[in-house]
Amino acid sequence: MKKLALTLFSTLLLAGPPMKSSDPFVPQVGQFEINVAVEGEHTDEKLFRAPILDFNYGVVKDVQITFETAYVTSEVEDEFKNDFDSFELALKWLFYEGELFSLALYPKYKSYPVDSIFNSGETFELSVPLNLALSQNLDLVLNPAYIAPKEGANHFEFGTYLKFKMDKHSFYTELFMENLSNEDEDVFTLGVVGYSYQFHESVAFMISFGKEITSRNQATVGYSGLQFVF
Structure with missing residues (x-):
C-alpha cells in the first residue's frame, strides 16, 4: 500500500526543524512512501x-x-526571497528484524546551495542515524552528523529521538547538541517534547514544544501539524 503523509500546518520559532520521527521499517519492494510537510522559523527574519x-x-x-527537497520563502523587512534550498539523498537498510527489536541504518547526505536561504551557515551534512524499534511501543533514533560550514571548522552534531506509543497516543522527546565553532562555550542545544494522537487510522495530530539554548540567546520552539497516511 502506498503512503502519503501530509503535515498541514506547523510553527517553529527561532530554531531548525525538530528531528523527523523514523522507525527502522521500509516500504515493500515497488512501494512508495511520500511525505509532504510545512515548517517555519522566526528570528530577525521569517x-x-x-x-x-x-x-x-x-x-x-x-x-x-x-x-x-524543500522550497523556502524568506521575509526580511518586507523583502521576499524564495527558492528550492536543500537536497537530501539517503538509503535505509533494515538489516535485522526480530521479536525483541528491529534495527536499521539510515545514512544520509544533505547539501545546501551557496546562497542558501534557510541554512546559510552550512554547505553539507553527513549523518548515519541508527533506528531501533525496541518493542511495539518504543522507538529510538541515534543520529550523529558531520557538518561542513561555509566558515570555520567542520564539526559534529548529535541528536536523539525517543518515542513511546500507547494505543492511539504517542509521546516523544528529542535532544540536539551541536558545537557551533569548536569552542566549548559556543554550543547549540535544542530539547523538545511532543505528543501525537491517531484519531483515525489514516489521520494523526502532532504538537511539540521545546527550548533552544546557545551562549548568546535562548528561545522557545513549537511545532504542530496533521498527518495523513493512506
Missing part, C-alpha cells in the same frame, strides 16, 4: 519551508532510497 517533499521507495527487500 522563514518558511513549504513544501518539504520526501520521497521513499522500496528498491529491494529491506532497502529503501530517499530523496528530499
Whole structure:
C-alpha cells in the first residue's frame, strides 16, 4: 500500500526543524512512501519551508532510497526571497528484524546551495542515524552528523529521538547538541517534547514544544501539524 503523509500546518520559532520521527521499517519492494510537510522559523527574519517533499521507495527487500527537497520563502523587512534550498539523498537498510527489536541504518547526505536561504551557515551534512524499534511501543533514533560550514571548522552534531506509543497516543522527546565553532562555550542545544494522537487510522495530530539554548540567546520552539497516511 502506498503512503502519503501530509503535515498541514506547523510553527517553529527561532530554531531548525525538530528531528523527523523514523522507525527502522521500509516500504515493500515497488512501494512508495511520500511525505509532504510545512515548517517555519522566526528570528530577525521569517522563514518558511513549504513544501518539504520526501520521497521513499522500496528498491529491494529491506532497502529503501530517499530523496528530499524543500522550497523556502524568506521575509526580511518586507523583502521576499524564495527558492528550492536543500537536497537530501539517503538509503535505509533494515538489516535485522526480530521479536525483541528491529534495527536499521539510515545514512544520509544533505547539501545546501551557496546562497542558501534557510541554512546559510552550512554547505553539507553527513549523518548515519541508527533506528531501533525496541518493542511495539518504543522507538529510538541515534543520529550523529558531520557538518561542513561555509566558515570555520567542520564539526559534529548529535541528536536523539525517543518515542513511546500507547494505543492511539504517542509521546516523544528529542535532544540536539551541536558545537557551533569548536569552542566549548559556543554550543547549540535544542530539547523538545511532543505528543501525537491517531484519531483515525489514516489521520494523526502532532504538537511539540521545546527550548533552544546557545551562549548568546535562548528561545522557545513549537511545532504542530496533521498527518495523513493512506
